[in-house]
Amino acid sequence: MTQFQAPSQKKLKDISLYINGQFVKSNSQETFENINPFTNEPINHIAAGDAADIDAAVAAAKRAFHGEWGQMKLDERLDYVYKIGDLIEKHSEEIAVLESYDTGLPISQTRKMIARSAKNFRFYAEMVKSHLYGEAYQVDDEFINYSVRKPVGVAGLITPWNAPFMLETWKIAPALATGNTVVLKPAEWSPLSANRIAEVINEAGLPDGVFNVVHGYGETAGAALVRHPDVPLISFTGETTTGSEIMKNGADALKQFSMELGGKSPIIIFDDADFDRALDACTWGVFSFNGERCTANSRVYLHEDIADDFIKKLKERVDRIRVGDPMDPNTQVGPLVHRNHYDNVKGYLQLAKEEGCEVYSGQVPAEHSRGNFVPPTLLLNADQHLRVVQEEIFGPVIAVMTFKDEDEVIEKANDVRYGLAGYVWTKDMQRGHRVAQAIDAGMLWVNSQNVRDLRTPFGGSKHSGIGREGGFYAFEFYTETQIIHVAMKDHYIPQFGK
Numbered sequence: 001m002t003q004f005q006a007p008s009q010k011k012l013k014d015i016s017l018y019i020n021g022q023f024v025k026s027n028s029q030e031t032f033e034n035i036n037p038f039t040n041e042p043i044n045h046i047a048a049g050d051a052a053d054i055d056a057a058v059a060a061a062k063r064a065f066h067g068e069w070g071q072m073k074l075d076e077r078l079d080y081v082y083k084i085g086d087l088i089e090k091h092s093e094e095i096a097v098l099e100s101y102d103t104g105l106p107i108s109q110t111r112k113m114i115a116r117s118a119k120n121f122r123f124y125a126e127m128v129k130s131h132l133y134g135e136a137y138q139v140d141d142e143f144i145n146y147s148v149r150k151p152v153g154v155a156g157l158i159t160p161w162n163a164p165f166m167l168e169t170w171k172i173a174p175a176l177a178t179g180n181t182v183v184l185k186p187a188e189w190s191p192l193s194a195n196r197i198a199e200v201i202n203e204a205g206l207p208d209g210v211f212n213v214v215h216g217y218g219e220t221a222g223a224a225l226v227r228h229p230d231v232p233l234i235s236f237t238g239e240t241t242t243g244s245e246i247m248k249n250g251a252d253a254l255k256q257f258s259m260e261l262g263g264k265s266p267i268i269i270f271d272d273a274d275f276d277r278a279l280d281a282c283t284w285g286v287f288s289f290n291g292e293r294c295t296a297n298s299r300v301y302l303h304e305d306i307a308d309d310f311i312k313k314l315k316e317r318v319d320r321i322r323v324g325d326p327m328d329p330n331t332q333v334g335p336l337v338h339r340n341h342y343d344n345v346k347g348y349l350q351l352a353k354e355e356g357c358e359v360y361s362g363q364v365p366a367e368h369s370r371g372n373f374v375p376p377t378l379l380l381n382a383d384q385h386l387r388v389v390q391e392e393i394f395g396p397v398i399a400v401m402t403f404k405d406e407d408e409v410i411e412k413a414n415d416v417r418y419g420l421a422g423y424v425w426t427k428d429m430q431r432g433h434r435v436a437q438a439i440d441a442g443m444l445w446v447n448s449q450n451v452r453d454l455r456t457p458f459g460g461s462k463h464s465g466i467g468r469e470g471g472f473y474a475f476e477f478y479t480e481t482q483i484i485h486v487a488m489k490d491h492y493i494p495q496f497g498k
Helices: 051-066 074-090 092-103 107-131 164-177 192-204 218-227 240-253 275-291 307-320 339-354 406-414 429-438 471-478
Strands: 017-019 022-024 031-035 042-047 136-139 143-151 154-158 181-185 211-213 233-237 256-260 266-269 299-303 358-361 377-380 397-403 421-425 443-446 479-487
Touching: 017 051, 017 192, 051 154, 051 181, 051 211, 051 218, 074 092, 074 107, 074 164, 074 192, 092 107, 092 164, 092 192, 107 164, 107 471, 154 164, 154 218, 164 181, 164 192, 164 233, 164 471, 181 218, 192 211, 218 240, 233 240, 233 471, 240 256, 266 275, 266 406, 275 307, 275 397, 275 421, 299 307, 299 406, 307 358, 307 377, 307 397, 339 358, 339 397, 397 406, 406 429, 421 429, 429 443, 471 479
Parallel strands: 154 181, 154 233, 181 211, 233 256, 266 299, 266 421, 299 397, 377 397, 421 443
Antiparallel strands: 017 022, 017 211, 031 042, 136 143, 143 479, 358 377
16 A cells, blocks of 8 residues: 655644535634644645535535435445445545644554444445344234434534544444435534545535534534534534533424534553553553543542552553654654643643642653643542543543542542543452442443543533443434334224214
């Protein structure tokens, strides 16, 4: 396979919207600048869509839903879904490089994410074939009642800037496989891979209007998509406060929402845990993806009998993690996605000092001073009530605390507004099950890092989200269940007014 060459400091071509099978400028002709997080220099300019462009995209998607796409046979539709997966795999190296260039994520990690993205399309094509079915309810010899699942219509997908390509495919694949059409509003800080998936889908030859991309700002393009009367579905991944605003803006239209929101997930390490494996999982879980991971174990609770040794080893790991150029395959932590986010994370580190934490950080090589680098950081001597423990920082930062017994750590783990994920490390499996089930979160891992099985539900509780993605759970959102009652004989009907 020909290797795609890293764009380095070169500017890339400017990016257009993708509406009704065409790459077009925004209605206003406005653009915004896309910045390289490694150098803080411009990459290119992106068409800035607004309500007029959303209207055009939704109209195209609605026509396709009621037209060629909606009338297409299942096997033909799924052939397109398989083809998208094949084309992602074909272009995987190029997409991985663009993703790293745009987001600052290390290339060693984006390569794995793009490979998973191709699998998302194949997985959902198979899931629709094997699991998108209804049920039948027979009532003696009088009735047969059966249910069918039908696509809903135009799905509005609003995606984040962390791991954007993979998270876009998590939504696009089930939406298309179940027969919906799509309008995607990607995050403005990471537009390159959203444009690349539009190019891939265009190459796959889907009918015009089935898939559309409108770049732009949340308060213009995003808000217009949420308010649009012809968009019954809104799937959003992002920050909790934004998710709440989206639900308010769509409430009058009684839209269906799937919300995967913020997290402040605990990792609980008991004194009998496999020390080295727990250490591996703890460091990977918070420092991979540059710490910009919704399921990051950003709070660690250490049993007091192992706390000193574990903190010593954590410091050693932080000192040795390779921080650098995201295009270097040896880099483990790259720059944060945008200067605004960098400033926000740095502000939390200053707050941690003011709240009394010891802030222990790794080093950023001097030659990378232009980038948005926050080194892997431990917040030691943390306490449950601190803002840096309660609030999502979304960077390579972990708050370190201790506990004495099971009841205490369960109470502490649950004492945040979030409930996305959690991790438990112990060799006592009765305790592992017991503690996992006591944690108020949508997903728990016991003696495991954050590994995903596409068949399982993904989502959170409390302020971490509503609904579930993954497996047939996505069908609850992307399809409508219709029940049909059929009389099998002339049953009794009351004769009013005869």
